[in-house]
Amino acid sequence: MSDMLRSLEIQGFKSFADKIVLKFPTRITAIVGPNGSGKSNVADAFRWVLGEQSSKNIRIANAADVIFNGTPQRAQAGFASAALTFDNSRKIFPVDFSEVTLARKVYRDGVSEYAVNKKQMRLKDLTQILASAKLGVKGMGIINQGAGDVFLRASPIERREMIEEMVGLKEYRLKKEDAERRMKATSENIAKVQNILLELEPNLRLLRRQVAKWQSRAEKEHELHELSISYFSHKIWDLEHSFSHIQLSDKDADALQKDVDVLRKEIAELQGTFAELEYEDPSKRIERERTRKEIAELERKKSDLLGIIGRLEGQSEVYRSLAKTQAGFDASQAQQQFEKVLTSLRFIVSLDAVSIMREKIQNVISGLESFLSSHQHRLKDKNEQLQSCTQQLAEAQTELQNVLSALDKFSSELAKFNQAQTEQSKRFKDAVKAMEAHRDQLREKETALEHIRFNRERKKLYEDDIRLKMQEAGFAWDEFVVARRDDINHAEAHPIVVADVEMRIIRLRRDLAVMGEIDQEVVASCDEASRRFEFLTHEKQDLASALEDLQTLNQSLEEKITAGFEQSLRAIDTEFNRCFQLIFAGGKASVKTVRVGINQTEGEMEEMEKEGGAVGDEREGMKNEKGKKKEQGELGIEFSVHLPRKKIKSLEALSGGERSLTAIALLFAIIISAKPPLLVLDEIDAALDEANSCTFARLLRDIAHDVQCIIITHNRAVMESADVLYGVTMQDGLSKIFSLQFTQAQEFVGQDRVAEVQ
Helix, strand or coil: CCCCEEEEEEECECCECCCEEEECCCCEEEEECCCCCCCHHHHHHHHHHCCCCCCHHHCCCCHHHHECCCECCECCCCEEEEEEEEECCCCCCCCCCCEEEEEEEEECCCCEEEEECCEECCHHHHHHHHHHCCCCCCCCCEECCCCCCHHHHCCHHHHHHHHHHHCCCHHHHHHHHHHHHHHHHHHHHHHHHHHHHHHHHHHHHHHHHHHHHCHHHHHHHHHHHHHHHHHHHHHHHHHHHHCHHHHHHHHHHHHHHHHHHHHHHHHHHHHHHHHHHHCCCHHHHHHHHHHHHHHHHHHHHHHHHHHHHHHHHHHHHHHHHHHHHHHHHHHHHHHHHHHHHHHHHHHHHHHCCHHHHHHHHHHHHHHHHHHHHHHHHHHHHHHHHHHHHHHHHHHHHHHHHHHHHHHHHHHHHHHHHHHHHHHHHHHHHHHHHHHHHHHHHHHHHHHHHHHHHHHHHHHHHHHHHHHHHHHHHCCCHHHHHHHCHHHHHCCCCCCCCHHHHHHHHHHHHHHHHHHCCCCHHHHHHHHHHHHHHHHHHHHHHHHHHHHHHHHHHHHHHHHHHHHHHHHHHHHHHHHHHHHHHHHHCCCEEEEEEEEECCCCCHHHHHHHHHHHCCCHHHHHHHHCCCCCCCCCCEEEEEEEEECCCCCCCCHHHCCHHHHHHHHHHHHHHHHHHHCCCEEEEECCCCCCCHHHHHHHHHHHHHHCCCCEEEEECCCHHHHHHCCEEEEEEEECCEEEEEEECHHHHHHHHHCCCCCCCC
16 A cells, blocks of 8 residues: 655744655654654644644644744744645545645734645635545544543544544535535525515515506507507618618719719819909000000001092092193183184175274284183193192002001901900800809709708608607617517518507507506516515525425435444444453453433533543533534444453543553554544653553554554654654754654654764
């Protein structure tokens, strides 16, 4: 059988200031040392790390006293820690680790920590794990110095608890105690729930009678609610489908808006073009006006010159005509004078008046000479006038030619101005046309956009109307659309006459108004009371079911504990008798069960203890129950002994040595029967003589086959039985541990000095 305990690690614990590690590679390990060296602190460390809560059992006044308190040469420690490492290959501990380390650490502020494999754990959970491994502080796995007869001095119930822990029944006992606590709490909860139900029931009946009067209203409200759901589902469906094109139009609206923006921008650009076209450079305008004035002036001059030329040409023609006429007129007039003379001559001939003729001819000739002279002067004047007129005409024609040249020049410039103006006018007209086209497009698109906006607004008004009606009916739009999406989607498949539904809703609202409002506080109170009553009823049923399960579990655990305890007790009884006879060379010893009644007083307990129960300082074990009476019929342990050749009536009649031997016999009987994984004994062999020491050592070697033993001793025979010896010494207030040979251990114990093995 492999060794279960591998090591004990201590640091800052009591007199062990430095970290020390004790290895336990064999079945029996003895720890020896002079009195006061601190070797019993090793046993205290075992008990402490296994969850001991009693300061008395580890010989301290308060929890912080386990921390090294310092010496003149060494400062005090800030914490105390101890750790036990076990081989768990046989799964003695119910955890999935091949090695288990149990650790405890306490700080000076009183904070205590428990850990399993460095994982912090509650003491309650640690106790459960230890119980599964037959370890704990209530059993007899760790016997402190001076407590060898602890079983004898314990109360019957404490004895039972010790045995249960040693034989591995504490796990079930803890579960049973937990089940009983839960049963008690569950029973109390059932009683509380029942009391509440009794208080609720009368008020609930009254509330239900009041609410029943409004049942018709509730039915109408329900119908109104359902109709409203159907109505609004159809209205929303109609909204979503009748205006579905608006969703498509929204895309068009975006495109239209972009087009409108573009057109407005282009119109703005065209307006800028208009401004440019309408703007005229003042210098050009002045130049054009000057050119026009020049042309007008030239036209005037041209007209004047043409008039002058015409007049001059007319005068010239007149003068030429007059010259011709004058010449002809003079010849004709001379001919007439000549004819007149001839006539006169003929007349004279006929009259034969020659003298008269001569005179007349002479007069005619004189007259002709005078006429010719006069007309020659006049003709000369006319010719001179004609010549002057011709000269003036030539000058006028020359000036006219100059005017015409200038007029052509200015006309060309004006034509250019006019051409530019025509082109600008054309551009302006083109811009006007473009502007009108853009404005037409803009009006068209704005009209389309306005149509979309109008439809949007119409949809919004329609939706707002539905929202308002829904709000009046107590519905929230968003919640309704989400919760009633299926109703909305299937509205088309369940057509309704909207007008009829509206009329029915109006009638229902009118009927409800006539009926008056329900007192919602009463209804709410009734609903709340009903829910609470129903909840509590179910809770009561659940609690009753849980209580039944707990009772079944408790009964099952009790049966396991009873069966296991009875079996273990029979084995203990047999071994107790055998060990007793071996130690006392005869006699008889036995253990039995007793029932401790509820009315049993402290005095009765004390009397019973005198007959075979607890005595002395360990009566404190009974007082730990804080004066509470024991549960009626609770199981306890009694035992009796009969020494060879000596009659005794009670344990009080035994001598100190006999009590020690009886306690050892009982201890070994329990150990042999229970086979705990670990046994720690602190000088329980101190009172034995040599013969009994040898018997003790022989029994120790026998149980070592099944139980790993750590013995704190001064006894030679026990030291001889040990496979490993550790020596403990005190130097300057600090405990130190050394590995020893057997001869060194004898000298070490006998002479109270240290022999360190190098």
